[in-house]
Amino acid sequence: MSHFLMPTIDIYNLENYTFGTKDAQHEKDKSVPERLARMKDKYFKEGMRRSVDCILLVHQHGHPHILLLQIGNNQKGFFKLPGGRCRPGESEADCIKRKLTKRLAPPNAKEYQPDWEVGECVSVWYRPNFETLFYPYTPPHITKPKECKKLYVIPLPEKCMFAVPRNFHFLAVPLFELYDNSKRYGPIISSIPQVLSHFNFNQL
Amino acid sequence: MSHFLMPTIDIYNLENYTFGTKDAQHEKDKSVPERLARMKDKYFKEGMRRSVDCILLVHQHGHPHILLLQIGNNQKGFFKLPGGRCRPGESEADCIKRKLTKRLAPPNAKEYQPDWEVGECVSVWYRPNFETLFYPYTPPHITKPKECKKLYVIPLPEKCMFAVPRNFHFLAVPLFELYDNSKRYGPIISSIPQVLSHFNFNQL
Numbered sequence: 001m002s003h004f005l006m007p008t009i010d011i012y013n014l015e016n017y018t019f020g021t022k023d024a025q026h027e028k029d030k031s032v033p034e035r036l037a038r039m040k041d042k043y044f045k046e047g048m049r050r051s052v053d054c055i056l057l058v059h060q061h062g063h064p065h066i067l068l069l070q071i072g073n074n075q076k077g078f079f080k081l082p083g084g085r086c087r088p089g090e091s092e093a094d095c096i097k098r099k100l101t102k103r104l105a106p107p108n109a110k111e112y113q114p115d116w117e118v119g120e121c122v123s124v125w126y127r128p129n130f131e132t133l134f135y136p137y138t139p140p141h142i143t144k145p146k147e148c149k150k151l152y153v154i155p156l157p158e159k160c161m162f163a164v165p166r167n168f169h170f171l172a173v174p175l176f177e178l179y180d181n182s183k184r185y186g187p188i189i190s191s192i193p194q195v196l197s198h199f200n201f202n203q204l
Numbered sequence: 205m206s207h208f209l210m211p212t213i214d215i216y217n218l219e220n221y222t223f224g225t226k227d228a229q230h231e232k233d234k235s236v237p238e239r240l241a242r243m244k245d246k247y248f249k250e251g252m253r254r255s256v257d258c259i260l261l262v263h264q265h266g267h268p269h270i271l272l273l274q275i276g277n278n279q280k281g282f283f284k285l286p287g288g289r290c291r292p293g294e295s296e297a298d299c300i301k302r303k304l305t306k307r308l309a310p311p312n313a314k315e316y317q318p319d320w321e322v323g324e325c326v327s328v329w330y331r332p333n334f335e336t337l338f339y340p341y342t343p344p345h346i347t348k349p350k351e352c353k354k355l356y357v358i359p360l361p362e363k364c365m366f367a368v369p370r371n372f373h374f375l376a377v378p379l380f381e382l383y384d385n386s387k388r389y390g391p392i393i394s395s396i397p398q399v400l401s402h403f404n405f406n407q408l
Contacts, residue, residue: 006325063344121210124401136401137379140267150402175341180391187384191398197328197340198354198399 006200009119009155013204014058014065014172016159022107024167027071032132039146040130046088049147052096053083054154055122055192058172059203065172066192068185069103072167079173079185081151093118096152104170106163114160119153123195125188134188151188151195158204210404213323213359217408218262218269218376220363226311228371231275236336243350244334250292253351256300257287258358259326259396262376263407269376270396272389273307276371283377283389285355297322300356308374310367318364323357327399329392338392355392355399362408 029035056067070077086095105113125134127147164170175193182190233239260271275281290299309317329338331351368374379397386394
């Protein structure tokens with residue numbers, strides 16, 4: 001198969017990584033309406049919200065997997081990518097490093113902290129209104145989207161140590177499980193297989 | 205909105221382009237089973253089928269549209285991107301130019317023939333078996349996919365003339381119509397909005 005025109009990403013076996021736990025990190029808001037109200041308030045102060053989501057890849061059984069956070073300790077918790085809101089003036093790369101360190105780095109072991117690398121932006125989603133819906137384009141007649149969310153590939157080092165807040169699960173989910181499964185993972189995460197499909201994964 | 209990190213594609217108004225017709229170009233096969241049988245036969249002679257599909261973009265009413273072929277002259281005809289099978293040893297770029305010229309260029313007006321440019325490969329799909337299903341990855345336990353289909357962006361010139369075979373419609377379909385509409389457009393075409401979302405469209 002000719003991959004010579006496809007950009008290559010090195011990915012490593014899940015077993016290369018060590019997973020520990022750290023103190024719980026709770027959400028700022030207790031409900032979706034509360035979250036949307038805070039977002040609206042911030043929008044009128046700071047303008048369009050910019051956010052970043054991080055795609056961390058590993059392989060297992062010869063197939064690429066994405067590392068996902070699952071909120072809560074049961075099968076019903078919803079899935080999210082590590083990432084979050086950029087501060088006003090903060091670059092996307094700086095925000096990615098800050099968010100990944102806060103969420104996933106071991107807190108008391110500076111020498112084991114991953115040196116996060118920022119790869120390609122592979123998809124961009126817009127929130128047209130103060131609602132939960134996102135679209136992979138600016139819908140017609142929307143001149144001022146309320147949020148722009150960018151998904152970046154974060155190439156992982158060969159080995160590193162993660163520490164996951166106790167109120168989250170951190171799971172390696174195969175691409176074939178995400179594909180066409182917007183019911184379980186939502187439209188953004190379930191289309192990761194498509195937006196990564198032009199990469200050649202070098203499974204090391 | 206900061207687009208400085210997003211690659212930009214210039215797209216032009218649909219009205220910039222002229223659409224004419226030319227002789228019908230019929231499919232080689234009369235049915236899906238016949239097509240799959242011919243594919244299987246070729247596979248054992250030539251190995252994995254390589255194919256290319258072309259994403260031609262325009263804008264209308266301030267929103268990006270994709271140019272799609274619709275087979276047959278009624279509302280039920282299925283949609284396809286211009287493109288097709290690469291010959292053994294043929295490069296993808298050469299195949300794209302050959303297929304676009306055959307399908308869409310005016311036959312008797314060499315000076316009006318578009319000089320096709322080949323842009324980025326934005327998604328790659330695999331057909332694991334001699335069946336109609338494609339996936340945006342090689343499914344586990346499939347060591348020899350039967351086809352690899354690559355979708356390329358073809359940046360259009362500012363103006364050009366198309367000639368469409370009489371048995372096809374050629375339609376500009378907005379991204380918002382394709383999105384989440386796999387029922388009508390199939391999984392490959394309906395995920396074009398996602399795989400294009402990291403581009404900034406410069407609507408000229």
